[in-house]
Amino acid sequence: MNGFMNTHIPEKSKVAISFPGRSDFRVVPPNEAYVSVFDRSFHFGDSVYEVVRTYDGVLFGMKEHTDRLRNSMKLGLWAHLPDFSLIERMIKDTCRQYFSEFGRKDLYVRVTVSRGIGDTNIDPTTCGQPYAVVIAKEIPPAPDWHATKGVEFATVQRRRNSHEALPPSMKSGNYLNNVLAIVEAKHNGGSDAVMVNAHGFVTEGTTNNLFIVKNGVVWTPSMDAGILEGITRAMILNLCRQHKIPVEERLFTIQDVFSCEELFLSSTTREIVPITKLDGQAIGNAKPGPVTVSLRKLLREHIASEVKKQPSLFEMV
Numbered sequence: 001m002n003g004f005m006n007t008h009i010p011e012k013s014k015v016a017i018s019f020p021g022r023s024d025f026r027v028v029p030p031n032e033a034y035v036s037v038f039d040r041s042f043h044f045g046d047s048v049y050e051v052v053r054t055y056d057g058v059l060f061g062m063k064e065h066t067d068r069l070r071n072s073m074k075l076g077l078w079a080h081l082p083d084f085s086l087i088e089r090m091i092k093d094t095c096r097q098y099f100s101e102f103g104r105k106d107l108y109v110r111v112t113v114s115r116g117i118g119d120t121n122i123d124p125t126t127c128g129q130p131y132a133v134v135i136a137k138e139i140p141p142a143p144d145w146h147a148t149k150g151v152e153f154a155t156v157q158r159r160r161n162s163h164e165a166l167p168p169s170m171k172s173g174n175y176l177n178n179v180l181a182i183v184e185a186k187h188n189g190g191s192d193a194v195m196v197n198a199h200g201f202v203t204e205g206t207t208n209n210l211f212i213v214k215n216g217v218v219w220t221p222s223m224d225a226g227i228l229e230g231i232t233r234a235m236i237l238n239l240c241r242q243h244k245i246p247v248e249e250r251l252f253t254i255q256d257v258f259s260c261e262e263l264f265l266s267s268t269t270r271e272i273v274p275i276t277k278l279d280g281q282a283i284g285n286a287k288p289g290p291v292t293v294s295l296r297k298l299l300r301e302h303i304a305s306e307v308k309k310q311p312s313l314f315e316m317v
C-alpha cells in the first residue's frame, strides 16, 4: 500500500534517483519513487530532460541526447552542472535492472535533471545541487494502422512559445505550452497539434517535429520558427541529403500544410509516423505518401545498422 493508489504509475518500470551533490544513486520500485516537495521542478518546471530509447538493448543516440541535455542547461543558465558520468551509469543500471526483472523489451528511458531542492523561492541561487531521476519502461509497439493509415492532427489557437520567452530548443520540464496545445488538439478531434508561432509559421507537434512534402520537396520548419532541434529530425535531414531527396529547412504556414502532398511527424520514440488528416481534412489523398513511406524505411534501416555497431546491455545482464 502507498499513498498513490488509483494513480497510473507504470508498474513495470524501474526508477533511479541520485542524491544532490553526491556521486551515487538508488534504484527504487516505481510506487516508492518520491522526490521532495521542495524540488524546483515541482514548483517551477525548473528541470531539463531527455527521452532516450533502446533497440535490442542498445541505448541509441546517447551522445546526441547528452549533448542536448547539456545545451538545455546552458539555455537555462544553470550555475551548477550535474555529473554526466553518473547520469550515464544511472541510465545503464536502470535499463539492466529492467531487463533482468521484466525481460528484453525496447525501452523508453526518461532522464530528468532538476536544478535542485531549495526554499520555495524563485531565485535559483537559493537551491542546492542538481540531481537526476531516470525512469525506464517498455515502449509498447505502435499499432500497425499508425504506419499503414496514418494519424490525425488538429490545428490549435495556442501558439508555440517564442524563443525570447522560453526557448523551444531548451528541453525543459516546463511543457505547459505543449500540454495546453494537446488538450486543445484532442478537443478538436486530433491526436496531437500542429502548433504555429506568434507570426503564424508552423513549428512542431507537442512532442514531435513535423515535415511536409510540397511539390516533391521535403520541407521542415527551420530552427528560427522556434522548435526543438529533434535528433530524429537531424537523421531525416541527413538521409534526405544522402539519398538526393530534395529537402529544405524553411518557414511555412498552415496553408502550406493544408495544400501539401504529405505530412509526417518524427520523434525518438515514434520514428516517422504519417499524418493523413488535419482538422478532419485529407492531406494529399489521405494515405501515407511515397516519400513518407520511403523515408520511414530508410530511417529504420539506418537505425538498425547503427544499432548493430554498438554494445548491447542485454549481454551485461
Ligand SMILES: Cc1ncc(COP(=O)(O)O)c(C=O)c1O
Pocket (backbone or CB within 6 Å): 051, 204, 205, 206, 207, 208, 209, 227, 228, 229, 230, 231, 232, 233, 266, 267, 268, 269
Ligand atoms: C517539443 C518536441 N519537439 C520535437 C521532439 C522530437 O525530438 P527527438 O527526435 O529528439 O525525440 C520532441 C521529443 O520529445 C519534443 O518534445
